[in-house]
Amino acid sequence: MCQVEEEYHEQLERVDAPGVSKKCAKCKEELAAVVIRAGDAYCRSCFRDSFIHKFRAMLxxxxxxxxxxxxxxxVSGGPxxxxxxxxxxxV
Structure with missing residues (x-):
């Protein structure tokens, strides 16, 4: 349990968040535009292809x-x- 007067002197570990400045995880050519899950970065075309494939596979x-x-x-009209x-x- 946390104590009100307890002090913490330890530095927190810094973890780099996945960014869109890296290359696409699938084609490895284009810059990533979308980051999903814990670090899967995709360019727009690879993300679209993956999304369509997963949707059709589910159906x-x-x-x-x-x-x-x-x-x-x-349909609510939202994205x-x-x-x-x-x-x-x-389909």
Missing amino acids: GKTRIIFPGEKVLLA SSCSMLSQVQE
Whole structure:
């Protein structure tokens, strides 16, 4: 437990946060534009390709939506729901 009058003289360890100034983890050519999780940095095109692949793989694996099937989606107009709508339209 912490004590009110307790003093701490030890220096805290500094950990470098992942930044967008490094190269893309996938293509290793472009500068990273997006950092996800704990240090996975991707350029825009690699992030987009990875996102589309994971989204389509999830739909195929769970067999929720089949190509040509009509679905009802709740879209608020925010970036997340607009992205979801765009991905479902492309399937």
